[in-house]
Amino acid sequence: MADESGLSRRTLLRAGGVTLTGAALAGAAPAQATPPGPTVPADTGAVQGGHVQFPNWRGAGDKPPAPTPAPQPPGKRVGYCVVGLGRLSLDEILPAFGAAKRARLVAVMSGTPDKAKLVAQQYGVPESAVYGYGDWDAVKTNPEIQAVYVVTPNAVHRDNVVAAAGAGKHVLCEKPMAASSEEARAMIAACAQANVKLMIAYRCQYEPYNREVVRIARSGEFGKPRMIQAFNGQTTGLPEQWRLKKALSGGGALPDIGLYCLNGVRALLGEEPDLIQAQVHAPADDPKFREVEESVSFTLRFPSGVLAQCMTSYGVHEARRLTVHTAGAEIDLQNAFAYVGQRLVVTHRDAKAIAQDTRVLGAKNQFALELDHFARCIQENRRPRTPGEEGLQDQVLMEAIYEAARTGAPVKVSPPGAGGGLDATRGPEPDEAG
Template sequence: MASDSTLSRRRLIQAGSAAVTGVALGAAAPARAAGPSRPADTGVVEDGRVTFPNWRGGGDITPPPPPAPMPPGERVGFAVVGLGRLSLEELLPAFAQTRKARVVALVSGSPDKARLVAVQYGIAPDAVYGYDEWERIAKNPAIRAVYVVTPNGLHREHVLAAAAAGKHVLCEKPMANSSAEAREMIAACEAAKVKLMIAYRCQYEPFNREVTRLARSGEFGKPRMIQAFNGQTTGLPEQWRLRKDLAGGGALPDIGLYCLNGVRALLGEEPVSVSARLHSTPGDQKFAEVEESVAFTLTFPSGVIAQCATSYGVHESRRLQVHTERGDIDLRNAFAYRGQRLVVSHPDGKVEARDERVLAQKNQFALEIDHMADCILSDRRPHTPGEEGLQDHVVMEAIYEAARTGAVVTVAPPAGAAAGLDATRGPQPEPAG
């Protein structure tokens, strides 16, 4: 015999079934009053975007506003030049998170691969080009900019071709294989009246920008010493990064450049002298043409000393530490594509405090692409223009010279640079929203 509770549950289920059946058969449902509009829940339209009031209480941080992407037809159209790992694994997916840019064309030396990728990303078959089709690219008005992602030794050729085609250029780092090539690229873009930006993604990434803000704010006193390390293991001996004609060098221009550029961007100063040492494991044919490891020291006008190191022969580690008068700013996974962690150690009364700054993770490739698009739309100089890439080549050449001679090498300031910070950079990018 069923219990009273079992019967009650059974009657409830039967009643619910009857109600559902009634709705399915068109039975009239009780009318609900449409209450007044509630901006707290529906939001309001202001200046072309939807905004909501902060619904969080005082115990939580204010959430960011919802994204406000431009209509696809108004975004800056990019052609991605080169379909290697970086393009396929990071850049093309990043366009899905951009707000002011879209990919409209592909340039590749591998027709089968290019056609497949075009289908995957909805790119028209007639917007797929070979490296020798710059005349056709020039005639495509949908392409306003190109993103050069080919090996370093080909950057000069492709940037010059893009400038001649009248297209703005976002070029991967390192900018070229030498300072002479970098100067030629800058001159070509200036003559063609197109913008040239170097893809220093970390200068757009929120955690790296927060380290710069903290270091320059004086909140924990002035920086005194900086340590930067970027290392990983490298296999596959036939890859282009181990060929000097295509890479220009080994660990230094590929991953050590993040240490060099990161320290320069953090301080806003330019190093006045460098010392360095190179090492490659004897007998390892991977490093027959390029170096395996480099350690270098940069001295800055303010007296800050930066100790930097990079290697192709160690377990992956990427770290940036700023030692100030009253604190230690430690960015872990500093130069990685994702996963940054920022810890600040400082005295707090009689105890040592370690505060982790938790920021919203942003796709740094999308941020840099959108910055380039914004500069094209607003006709302004990029934050990381060609002059920023050129200065890194000048300093890297001094590093190689210091390693070769064993002497401290003086570094000349950027040509024509005005006094003050950030001499080789354009206006700051918009905050990552």
């Protein structure tokens, strides 16, 4: 039947280039026509070097898109056993394997069997790869495990790392590296003797915004850094938590969150401080701080003349900031040490005006970045960007901070090792392209 325009159903179908049989018009399902596919590289991409690559389809006014993800097949990824299933592991590290390209979760180790079994089920880990603390002989014989990620309390790191090295597994260890520099040296020695790699999980050194601050500061685009301010603070409750027990933590706010300030400034400049001044405070009326400090303020002087003022506290509203001052600009990274939410603002002169440039970068999972970096180091026999020597240097400097606070006098510190060169305690820059 024709409609008011005089076009019948058959006429419409013919106009569209489709001819249907009587059966089809009577209600039978028509044959599916194959739609034309994309025929140009802008749509199909091209395989180059094992990656699918697309040309930039956006106009000159927009930021180019990020490279297309190129994850390795699961069987080629580095298998990790996560040791310790506390809050950090369950909330951040285990989910990060879903964003990783070179790493996969193959085993877990915990002192709580019921929790470990449940977590293994949630992440597809076979029950045979669920271990209790001390099951290192079983870990050693599991060929799926190439690396161990130690996420236990600070004072247990040494024993875990030494045991993992003895099992022949490469080790990624959470920060702080240990509860003392003596323990850190023992960990480095054990991994060297076992010929396995050791990396400390300084996630911010792999995070795009922190890396951009380093790039700007070192480029000299706005002049050399002259002063740096770093702050990392939050409130803490639950007096029974292990972070408030000195035997397990090694200290209070300093090794837990103040370490981000210390390591962040060192990584930014690439040089080591030669003088430290510090103050420590623990409120006498708060039982949470009977064993460890609530707040620390410390100043680092560097051979180049840069002064860095760092502050950390367990007793203030959450704030995490890194600001670099040069003759030509203020480089301000807000939420610098947080898991997400970084915001980078560069304030500088623009002709006769003052401009504030907000740098917007693609957000990436910091834990996935460090997992993949260590995996690549294992696969390609590279030195990690943050090896054991990086963690040891922070332990040495934290001990100097406590000493300066105890005596009230400045403490001179010597450079690590041979004492020469930029980034003396670090490996090559991470390569995000891989």
